[in-house]
Amino acid sequence: MQRSHTGLICRAHDRFNPSIALWQHFVQANPSKPRDRRQLSTATPATQDDATAHGKHAESESSTSPEARDAQRSQVETREPEKEPTAKPWKLRMMRTDKGPWLSSKVAVSTAKNKKLRREAPRALLKEHEKLLAAARHAHSKLESYKGVIVQPMMSETSIKESQLPWCLNEKDRALPGVSRLRLEITEFYNYTTPDHHETLARKHVVERVRNHLREWLPDYKVEVFGSERTGIGMPLSDLDFRLVPKSESLDPAQARLPPSQTQRNKNIKMLQELRYAGFRNNKEYLLPVVRHARYPLISAQDAQSGLDIQIVLANDTSISRVIMQGYMDEIPYLRELYCVVKTIFDTRGLSDVFRGGFGSYPLFMMVVASLKHTPSPPGDSARALLNFLHFWGKFDTAKRGISIEPAYFYDKAEHPVLTDVQRAKRENGKIDPMPDYMLSLRDPADETNDLGRKGVAIKHVQVTLRDLHYQLVNDIKVNTRPSLLAPLVGNSYLLQLERRRKLREYGRDLKDKQAKMLSQKAEAVRKANQLGQSMPPQLVNEEAPKTNEEETALKKENEEEEETKQRLAREQMDRDWQRLTDEMNERLRKKAEKASALEHGDAMATIPGMPAVEEESQAKETTTTT
Template sequence: MKLPRARPACLAPNCFSPSALLYQNFVAPYYATRQHRLSSSAPAPEAAEHKSPKVSPKASGCSNEVSFGEERSIAQAKIRYFEKDDQNKEKSLKDWKKQVGPAPKSVEEWNKVLGPAPNPSDRDGLRDRRGLVHASETYVEQLLLRARLACDAGEDYAPMLIRPLSGRALIPEQKWPWSAKAPQANPDAMSRLTREINDFYEYAKPTRAETFARKNLVEQIRADVRARLPNHILEVFGSERTGLALALSDIDLRLVKRDDLDQQASDKPPTPEERRDALRNLYDIRYKVLDGSKNAARYFEPTVRHARYPLIGVQDRGSGLEVQVVASNDTAKQRKCIQRYIEEYPYIRQTYAVIKTMLDQRGLSDVFRGGFGSYPLFMMIVVSLQQQQNQRRDAAGALINFLYYWAYFRTKEKGVSVSPPGHFDKKENPILTDTLKAKLDAGTIKPLPDYLLSLRDPADETNDLGRKATSILHAQATLRYLIASMIENLNANKRPSLLAEIVGEAYSRDRVRREKLTEHGLWVQQQVQKSSEGAEEEQATAQSTPHETEGDIHGFLEADTKLAAPVGIRPARKKKRYRQHEIRYTVNNEGDDFKGIDNREGTPVLDQPFTGTLRT
């Protein structure tokens, strides 16, 4: 029997594998030149002239030469997280400005640059509805991008009418849930419009199953982030907190330290140190939580965006909902303002749902593309009701007021104040902070174009809510068309849906996503029921006295929801048995009793105080 041949072993102190040697001699000499070629226009040097790095800097006697292993360790020590889109942001914007040239000054120039707008009724040259959807989305994206670039350069641009985006399936108006079955049955067109707006609101707001899916997603992300950042919590804010969220609205979560919850809210933006800490935490969430090995299958395309308040956006695969985790200040003042105006105008929820959908279907609700956010849009509705009295005092009158007021508002001359209500000269009294005023006086920054909207925040008089809406000219051109079309349809009173021109093909575009969200919500309900049944059996055999605590499960103190959120339920990949904790809670004293199961043993069930009864 022969003994196995001994394998040759390298006894050198700086030994490394043959693959590293091959990398040094055949890959490394070309790697730097390839990166250099991608980042500049300088000609790449010949590969033969490039010397490979030495194996050991001590052997060569040169202090500036680094070995491959040490170079790799240094690179790992200095590694910084960054997004591909943000890495070359400034360079791409400069390249875009060079390519697109000056902003179009007329409709003819727009048509020459972008071509005619896609027409849903004209399918020549398009194979199917998918091609039409892509063409309409690309057209609107180019309009908004060029408007933003013109605003950054301080230039004016010609306003264009933005039509609703096309849906993948053309569904007749008669089959829309909010359309009138017999349009001529109601001779009063305004009363019919009011009823249609109310029906649209009932359709657009979340159903019971969709509410379960939304609340479950909140708890799911909270649990994932809590495992990585135990000293931070995610607080719900925005439309989800105020009760204005629609079924497919984004969920906004504020990342805040537990120790900072009781501190007084600050209106000032974060300091550079605070922004660096916030970005570090957001990148940690992006790479270690949302894009980690355990959660990569649950989330889709997490992206960090650098703004005044940095944030990370991600989409949940199960529900299809988008979530934004923002490192922002407390929004309690803004939330109180919204609640005050909701009480003053009881029909503003219905009007907001229609106008928000109107902007969504035209791509005008994305703030990063120069659109209007939820909070500025709500205040614009309030301004239209303050400055132009609604004689009918209903949703139809509020919609007509909004369309007419903002379609013909002179943004170059006047600014608007919400509280106290009124107009002001925007040139003599600009909405600026002391820091921006000093920079303008010193000439370090340029003033914004005069056509931008100046809307003073009622919660912060130094905050201009309209400064980011670079698409204001496109929006006003669209509103002028919509008010004329609305008056024509009201006078005729024959169209199946009076909101057809306003909301476009919203039913066709959102139907697939709503079905997916509903299916996910029903699955969550089933999991909650199964878990609660098992917990009841375990509790019956345990004969233990339940312990009760009071509080608020989410912090949805002002939310207009009938359901509280179940604990984050997710499909189990491995069949393991854990000790289960039962959670019971009721909401709004309606007698509904929902239960959830937290299978993460050793993890706190809740971030915040809790309303109802907790039995463990």
């Protein structure tokens, strides 16, 4: 017989059984309630005897009076019950499912899911960046091409509204036209990314500490600061670059262009490895010291207290590069602001790591200058210059043309490759393969044999990303309703750098407090000494006080004179090189014009009846030989 109704079946993975309901109602409601006990009315020790004593027990019971039995019963009934052990408190255990902890509502499920995605998104995006750069390097090693994709900026686990970004304009300035808004916002962003007082103090202290350590470990070398910290375009978290200079090095900047020989390079690597082992490996002030093999080998590490990255390089002199960069910054007033935005665009997308196929600080600076030098009408402000940079490099054909900055012209990559004499000879002998045609060729204005794009393997990713940013920025300027026009370009940098900048500021603040405390102690000691007519205690005079003796003064003067000499020689060498390159360009253009004129003359003569065209070069040689 079939049932009159269909039975309901619960298909949930955590279904609620009736036994659980009964258990919660009867057991969990009163967990410590004692059980009911039976009243023992006939229980006597005789009941525990064997069957042979049964008769005697019955006879004794029958002969006992009713009063005695009542007294015995009352004694048994009034006996105190045994105490049960105290029940342990109940522990509620979170129910788990195949997908994780069981949640009671859809809102809780959605919230937990969003938190998990926000927590895992930065790591997933970082892995995606590494995969893109690894694929580009693999294709480059195989002399193959690859497909460029848009590289998204790295993310933080937390989020912030665009209107709360520190460089965001106020309501009054947001009403300005789009280009004017962008120009003001670039200035505000530059002011935010410029190191403040405490960050500057911390960076200077780390520079002096590392310099003193290197002088102690390598007394035969001079230590120079170079890079962005030397040129003045460094940001709060920029690397601190140190150059180890042999005391016997020549001051001639022309000698600095010669790359080290293989023997000298091996010697430099060995020395850096010894320095890492002796000075950095067991020193708790530095983290993760690594020797990196490059054209100029270096040691990379991180300062433990400030979190700043440090690089110690055995490189040639960079005086000519510094002179050229300073000249461009004097020529273009907004160049620092523009470079700051471009550098942050590359940093937040992982495209500024040279060892992974990105572009370093110096190539990026020259890319910015090249976009301005090769524009028919140079932009007059930073906003138009940023739009020009994104458009210029997003559309530039890297397969056919190379770029020269001084003098400013385009050249044929295949006909005029940027190579040293040694590289050119090896290429002609087939010992080295030519670069893939998609690689950028950007000639260094400080060294005509140095190609600044030869390590930029990720150039295709860079170009696709810049095209996308240009399209988005142009659209945002037209609409002009976004709280921050720079947010799609550099907005993520705020949260990505927030904790590191906070640590750096705290370190600088602690240094300032220590200096103030030390000065107050000295002032108090001087005041007491003056009152008592005594001299200041020597321990306060020598405690981390700046030395002003004759030896320090002489050394400082010697360094200043040496730097002035380097700058003068660098300017002279730069002028000679640029004049020679200009003459070569003019000679190349003259030959090209003569060739074009000869072809036009030949075509014109060919149109005259009975007049042959311009003779081929081989025919002319044969005629000369016959004659």
